[in-house]
Amino acid sequence: MYQHILLAADGSENALRAAQEAVKIAQLTANSVVDIVYVVSFDNAKAERLHSSPDSLLLERRRKVAAIEQLLKEHNIAYKITILKGEPAPEIIQYAKENHVDLVIIGSRGLNGLQEMVLGSVSHKVIKRVHCPALIVK
């Protein structure tokens, strides 16, 4: 079934909820791997440099996915962590395509209409353009 599961992570509660669903789905298939993908947004590049040194950037980013890592470890699910850079939605879509991902799981921030217009919904963009099945977790 779903061998290569892409779990989009951004350090938020929504991403952790999505991780719980990823656990359930990964348990259904033997030898499945959950690929935790964290996209470092270009828009945050300046702020991240200002608030941590170049040496500790990787550590800070690993910390963002630490809760999810912990959850997957507890359930004995094979996983890996991938850190990408760029605009979150296009990066996730491109990575999914290039790496033949079988399923994308992504949390939804639950924005209202106005917020979505201003901030833009990453999950919507991913669902619209990704080549493989995708699951939005509310």
Add this chain to the structure above:
Amino acid sequence: MQIVKQQWFGNIRADILSGVVVALALIPEAIAFSIMAGVDPMVGLYASFTIATVIAFVGGRPAMISAATGAMAIVVVDLVADYGLQYLLAATILTGIIQILFGVFGIAKLMRFIPNAVMIGFVNSLAILVFMAQLPHFIGGNSMTYLFLFITIGLVYFIPKFFKMIPAPLIAVILLTAAAFIFHIDLKTVGDLGAVPTSLPTFLLPDIPLTWETLLIILPYSLALAVVGLLESLLTAQILDDMTDSKSNKNMEARGQGIANIINGFFGGMAGCAMIGQSMINVKSGGRGRLSTLVAGVFLIFLIVVLGDVVVDIPMPVLAGIMVMVAISAFDWGSLKYTITAPKGEVFVMLITIAIVLYTGNLAIGVVTGIVISALFFVAKISKVNITRNDATYIIEGPLFFASTKAFVDKLELAEEPHITIDLTSSHLWDESSVGALVKVVSKLEEKGQTVTVIGMNPASQALYQKLTSFS
């Protein structure tokens, strides 16, 4: 050779497109920064062309955009007001020479000594100064001035949500300049602040007396410009390194900034440096190679020649609105939370950096003071030595060096047990003071008839101890 080819031609199509986008985005900013510095808009536009073109060849960080900047404009305000443009050009050339020296002597290593708190203070005070420089352009203006200001801010904020091909500030400039022209709206324009010749930049020696007096006038400004320019350039380079997952040569960048500023000064441009905002636009638009920076410079001079006559008609409130948005995006909004969550010492350093910059109007003074204060804080922090007593064993925790030996000596001198052990397992002897303090304590106690055993000295401390106590 392979690397050079990759840096120039590894990404041709995207580099050309992003270079064009950057050139379009540079125009309003270069004009506004010229006005901030108190010089003719062409001085900033020429500077942006020259610096971008030269740095494409000699810079250390491909895809970084350097041009006339707000940080540099703020530093030279007084020089221009007191002595005029020719002294600014001379100061720009001297800045370049200083930057080359910094590059040759490996300034990049010194970046490590600048703590994040000072960087945040630098970025924030720059944003505040850019914002404050806009106030005279609309405070006390007529109602149309305020209307144009707010329409500009609205356009710059909302256009990118729907349309990303052309930079929003340029769209705002074109639409609103046309509107003001067509409807004959009474607004101050760029032309009211200075004449704009539309000739190409030419090579000229600055028209100044070559005397010691001149040097003493421009040297403080050049030093400040060199420091501020390299600080912003190397910070931008680090951000781009991270964004593109690639490395860059920081000392080469420092030298490159110097070369660009020297040539720039001879061609009538004001001192410049790398720009965080524009470099991020370039990378976001797909720019990765040197070609993107070159295209930005070359396309910019083309636009200057084509649009030169229109520049004078740009309404000032439109430029002010664009700069307000530049200030808002330059400000590090995360530092509001930082003032609550970060250690108090760091917050103090950030605030003192901002306060000094705002008080002196000089970014370089604020940064240097911030570095010195945080260095003192650091010494104070690590000079805390914790001494605990377990029967007759004194356990020393923390490094022993010139700033921390007093606490150690004061406490150990008062030890009264006949057989004393000093445990240095969790300590380290760093310098002559620490070895001296240990020798002093031991001999004092032995004079009083007590015996002292020192244990747990690590190999490096032992080596230092032996080196300093062997009198042969």
